[in-house]
Amino acid sequence: MAPNDSTETTGRTSRKLSRYVVPVAVAGVAAATIGLVPALAASGDPELPEITAQELVEKIAASDTQTLSGTFKVSTDLGLPSLAGFAQGLGGGSGSSSADPQDKLTELISGTHTLRVAADGPDRQKLTFLDGSEEYSLIHNGGDVWAYDSKSNEVLHEKADGAGKAPEEELPGTPKELADEVLKAAGDTTSITVGGTAKVAGRDAYQLVIKPKQSGSTVDSVKIAVDAKTGTPLKFTLASVQGGKPVLDAGFTKVDFGKPAASTFDFEVPKGAKVTEGLDGAEHGKSPEDLEKEFGGLEGLFGGKGAGAEGPNVIGEGWTSIATFDTGAAAPKTDEAPAEFQGFLDALGDKVTGKFGSGTVFKTKLVNALMTDDGKVYVGAVTQQALVDAADAAK
CATH class of the missing domain: 3.30.310 (TATA-Binding Protein)
Structure with missing residues (x-):
């Protein structure tokens, strides 16, 4: 894939619970669905073999990371006022269950959040929010997807193939796929270069820098820190021309590409928990018509x-x-x-x-x-x- 390939990208909208569990530890990335920025300051620029932008793009495209575990930090600054009152104005959450991931992932729109992630191929992923003492987890294990909110002791359960598709066909993209989409959209209006090296979560990485050639965009740059060994994107950067804090700042603070223990993805419904089964379509969250009425x-x-x-x-x-x-x-x-x-x-x-x-x-x-x-x-x-x-x- 050449750096200047240009294709139209489209997003997918789904309220299925299984569609919020991300294959390679990317729920924070998915929330934005948009660029991510370094969460850690570089702890030294490693000496790495020279590489061209074309070669680095091809390295990302060739990467095939199936297993990993680690900690992911996401900070978002869209320059918005507090969204708390706004959300309350919408009538709060989905109304179906406090374990609904649609509501939880909305929190990533602002502030700083830490997530623990694990993945073992397309059939097993786990995401846990580490904000505060309460636990919120999303777990995909084979044919089952679970969402658990310890604060309310509520569980949302759904069959992973409930929509008639393989889970990996329904889910948001991995960091690699998100990076691919940015690169595909890069045409003659875009500059793509290698911006040196960095240390990310203790690993050597190259920095791919993507910038608009045009004036008038709010985007200053997108940076993708790419693991030098595996080609896996470790950080994904979006900075605004306004300067200051990045619009989105996220990346691994710890990462291990080994296979997580099978028990990592086990889930047992806690005693006394309220379990909601198989919400789908208009039942899960709010339909566009519901939101229109609430506005x-x-x-x-x-x-x-x-x-x-x-x-x-x-x-x-x-x-x-x-x-x-x-x-x-x-x-x-x-x-x-x-x-x-x-x-x-x-x-x-x-x-x-x-x-x-x-x-x-x-x-x-x-x-x-x-x-x-x-x-x-x-x-x-x-x-x-x-x-x-x-x-x-x-x-």
Whole structure:
């Protein structure tokens, strides 16, 4: 695979419990579904044979890590206000079970979290959150997937092949697969180089550095620390042009590529635990319709017809692509939103004007969205000015 290969990447959305258990210890990586940044400072730059970017990309593609165990640290800084009140405004969690991984993985959107991970091929994985004294674990062992929340003593159980597919076909990608997707998307708008070496979790690694050639993107760089021996990505970096803390900072603090003991993946339902069996489809978590109802008045912020009912158009290319759609209705003022969202929206929004008229830019360190007062929406991993320029050009 050449560094400049360009392919369209698509994400998969699923509420099946088994789809939240990640093959090679990557639940933290999956939550983001987006770049990851070094969690540890380098403890010395090892001397390694020289390697080209092309050779390093091929090394990642050729890696086939099936077994590992270790500790993974994830820190996220999207520049958002606290999400606590926002989540409560949505009505809390899924309502089905406190063990629902959909709710737990949402916590990775902000703050710093430590996870213990283990994997033995496509049929056995385990992920445990180490935040605080309580235990939360996701376990895939053969035909069974378990989620356990010790705080509420609740268990969620599902058959791994409940959707009629092999587990590995349903699950989010491994760090290698995530790295592959970034590399596949790299075209003529992207610079890919080798940025030296590093020590990650005690292992020698090369640093692959991916940067936009275009101006106007919110992405400063993506860095992938690649194990020099196995080709396995150990850290995956996303930094914003705003500087400061990385948007996402994650990586192994300890890692062992040996086969974990079979007992690692055993699970016995604790005494007195409430067990929920086989939630799927609309029963598991909230359907899009449920979320739309819970947003209530927020629907109007995106136009009464529902944002992007006919799908967005994409303008531009590469790192400065912008998705745009017309809601078909004038956007109401943000102070018309439900009270529980008002502070959140105020903290995110900047009023802007241009040839297009006026509107509000809702901003994070990575993705920004311009909502014009006449109901048009422009969104992308681009700067506020790039969104205004796009709206002006559309007039």
